Amino acid sequence: MSDNLLILQERIKNTILLGESHFREFKSAFEGPPDNKRSGNVKSLCRYIGEALVAFANADGGELLIGVEDDGTVTGIPHNESEIEALLRSPETHVHPDHNLPLISALRIYLEEKQVLFFSVSKGTSEIYQLPDGRCVIRKDKSTSPVTFRKIKFDRQEIKSREYDRQFVDGANVNDLDIPHIQAIADGYLRGLSVERYLQQTGLAEYSLSGLRLRMAALLLFAKDIQRWHPRSQVRILKVSGTELKSGENYNVTSDEIVQGNVFQLIDRSWEYLRPFLAYKTEFASDARFEQKYIYPEWSCREGLINALAHRDYSIQSGIDIFVFDDAMEIKSPGALLSTLTIENLEKLQGAHESRNVFIAKILRENKLMRELGEGMKRIFELMEQSELQKPILYSNDIWFSITLPHKSVFSIQQQQWLSRFESFNLSSRQKRIVVLGMDDREISPHEIYEALNTKELRIYHEEVTFLRNSRILEQIRTNRQARQYGKLNRIHQHKVGRFRVRTP
Numbered sequence: 001m002s003d004n005l006l007i008l009q010e011r012i013k014n015t016i017l018l019g020e021s022h023f024r025e026f027k028s029a030f031e032g033p034p035d036n037k038r039s040g041n042v043k044s045l046c047r048y049i050g051e052a053l054v055a056f057a058n059a060d061g062g063e064l065l066i067g068v069e070d071d072g073t074v075t076g077i078p079h080n081e082s083e084i085e086a087l088l089r090s091p092e093t094h095v096h097p098d099h100n101l102p103l104i105s106a107l108r109i110y111l112e113e114k115q116v117l118f119f120s121v122s123k124g125t126s127e128i129y130q131l132p133d134g135r136c137v138i139r140k141d142k143s144t145s146p147v148t149f150r151k152i153k154f155d156r157q158e159i160k161s162r163e164y165d166r167q168f169v170d171g172a173n174v175n176d177l178d179i180p181h182i183q184a185i186a187d188g189y190l191r192g193l194s195v196e197r198y199l200q201q202t203g204l205a206e207y208s209l210s211g212l213r214l215r216m217a218a219l220l221l222f223a224k225d226i227q228r229w230h231p232r233s234q235v236r237i238l239k240v241s242g243t244e245l246k247s248g249e250n251y252n253v254t255s256d257e258i259v260q261g262n263v264f265q266l267i268d269r270s271w272e273y274l275r276p277f278l279a280y281k282t283e284f285a286s287d288a289r290f291e292q293k294y295i296y297p298e299w300s301c302r303e304g305l306i307n308a309l310a311h312r313d314y315s316i317q318s319g320i321d322i323f324v325f326d327d328a329m330e331i332k333s334p335g336a337l338l339s340t341l342t343i344e345n346l347e348k349l350q351g352a353h354e355s356r357n358v359f360i361a362k363i364l365r366e367n368k369l370m371r372e373l374g375e376g377m378k379r380i381f382e383l384m385e386q387s388e389l390q391k392p393i394l395y396s397n398d399i400w401f402s403i404t405l406p407h408k409s410v411f412s413i414q415q416q417q418w419l420s421r422f423e424s425f426n427l428s429s430r431q432k433r434i435v436v437l438g439m440d441d442r443e444i445s446p447h448e449i450y451e452a453l454n455t456k457e458l459r460i461y462h463e464e465v466t467f468l469r470n471s472r473i474l475e476q477i478r479t480n481r482q483a484r485q486y487g488k489l490n491r492i493h494q495h496k497v498g499r500f501r502v503r504t505p
Contacts, residue, residue, distance in 0.1 A: 009109055012118060015063060016072045016111075020142050023060065025052055026068040029077045029117075039078045042086055049087065050094025051137055051144055053121050054129045057101050058152055059139035061123040067116035076114030084108065087117055096130040128152045154336065154398050161313040161335055165217040165357040168206075169229065172214045174199070176229075177222040181264065185367060202366075203359060217359035219262075220314060226262045234260045234319035235270040235305070239277050243327045258319075263309050263360060267369060270305055270322075277324045295407050296329065297383035300392075303376045304403050308333040310361050310370055311401075330404045337396035346377050346394055380405075388429050411436060421504055425471055430464050435473065435502055443477065443498025465500075474500045 020026055027048060030037040049064065056062030066087065067077045077084060086093075091103050104120040128149055130136055138147045179195055186198035196212055199205035204218040219229045226233045238245075239255035246252045255277070259269045278295055308320045313335020323330045337343070338356055355361040364370040371379060380392055384405065393404040411419065415436045419427070422435060433452040437444045446461070453460055468474035478486065478499045487494040 008105075008118075009111065012065065012109065012116075013111065016065070016068060016074070019072060020070065022139060022141055023056075023062040024065075025062065025142070026065050026070055026072065027052070028069050028075060029067045029079065030075060039083075042079065042083045045087055046090040046094050049090035049119060050131060052139075053091055053101055053103070053119055054095060054131055055137040055139040055144040057121045057124040057129045058136065058147070059123070061102075061121055062139060064119040065116055066119075067111075067114065074112045074114050074116060077108070077117060084115070084117070091119065091121075094132060096132055096134065099127060099129050101129060128156075150398065155339070157313075157315070157398075158336070158339055161315045161356055162338075164313075164315040165215065165220060165359050167216050168213045169216050169219060172219055172229070174205075174212060174214070176214075176224060177218060178224050178262070182222055189366070202363060204363070215359060216314070217357065217363070220357075220360060221263045221363055223262045226265075227260065230314060230317075232317045232319045233262065233266065233314075234258055235266055235309075235322060236319055237270065237273050237277065237322045237324070239324045241326070243325050245323060263364070266309055267306060271302060274301065274305065274322060274324075278329055296389070296405055297387045300380045300383040300387075300405060301329065303371075303380050303383075304329075304331045304392075304405065306364065306370055307331075307376050307380075307403070310364050311335075311356050313356060327408060328404050328406045330402055332400055332402040334400055336398050337401050343394045343396060347381075347391075385410075386429055388432070415439065422473065424505070425473065428464075430460075431468060434464060434468060438474075438500070438502025441501065444474075444500040444502070445496050445498050447493070447495040449500075473503060473505075475503050477501050 015024055016026070018024065027045075029040050029045065031040040031044075032038045045066065049066065052062075052064045056064070068074050077087075079087070088106050088108070091101050091106055095101055102122040102124050104122055106117075106119050108115055108117050110116070128136065130149070136147050136149050136152060137144050138152060139145075174195060177195075182195045182198060186193045186195060189198060189201070193201065196205070199212070199214070199218060200207065203215070204221070205212050205214045207213070216229070219226070220233065223229055235258075237255075237257045237259070238253050241252045241254050257273050259266060259273055261269055275298075278301060305322070308331050312320060312333040316334040318334045320334070321332045323332070335356065361370060370376060380403070384391055388410050390406045390408045390410055393406065395402045395404070409416065411432070418436060418439050419432055422432075425431075427435065430453055434444070434449055437448050437452055449465065450456065450461060453464065455461070465474060469476070476499060478497065480494075480499075483497040483499050484494045486492070487497045490497075
């Protein structure tokens, strides 16, 4: 027996002592009740081996021992020579014919004077493995679980995207960076800090035996020639005539600008190109003069741009696209929403957050270009609400994430006509939401006011209701006691009983 096999035997003995895990599985070669064990069905064992190895290869790699019980007891292989050969060929015969598993070992060894079959595979990186019938399985903890091809692909892309900005880049050095810009930032970070020390201090670089090694994040943020390192570090801004993008002879893009650069450059340059397209509209003012007004809240657009640059998937070689339609602006960035986040989490505005590009997000926050994680999205929603525009629309699939800012009032034309009667009061957006409840002489309940304000805070309710009552816009038609009595009589919760009515000026 070779020295290598002796070493392997010793390692396998230690593996058995450690027990089954995400990376290890034991399988008995016997079947039947405890008092009447017999050789396991060869076809079933071959299928089992194929499934286990595909599952390991689709996850993080692993080892399979045939002839060992779940508790680690070595019981051996009772099969004849031809059957054992069939079992050893399972990685070929019981895997989809279009795939070659990243097989490390498929051999028999002797443990405690019993034959055991040992299989090991590494983690697959170039493809996703399937069984002969096309099914996909993956190792999860101590079991083999069915999974879709799409799910494995998504998970692998997410891992790749999370690691992209932190990987070290061979051949890159400090001279590839915009040194004056970094020095200016370093001086603000800690005066007297050199560029090299700043890069180390922030984790953008580390010293090794071969010198200072830069992470990809350093290049994405500060590269002098970003195209050398990431050809699609860019933002494309398209002005579309109409409310949807058309193709062919109906193609309706009237302006198409591509801005390239590192992250810091893209923030400034993209904003310069984007702002004229969406920031203003000409409106006939009350004093019979034309004046410029914002179509969108300026900072919601800027937050959306920075959010895309900070959180996009840089491992995908494509850029950010911004479509400026007549009725909306859509910011579309490469990469799906991280699996730890959902559209629902973000829309609840509870500060749900996680950064794909840890180093990029950190540097942008330290330079006050980004808010704390999760706060940027909240700010976008708040600014749209304050501007009385419909809330942003968030969307994600396996390829990209988008945020759309609609240029459409939260109030209907009829509601806007109603609100025009109260212009002299200079009502806030919240106060307007209460006033529209009283159209057509409707009675307004506290419950409806809370819903209109989208809050459960008593303080906010009192502030807005008190202002409207003091302005003689909202009049009380039932006291709290009367509302309670009315509710009991009509079997309605008192908070849903009408207590106010709107008085028109």
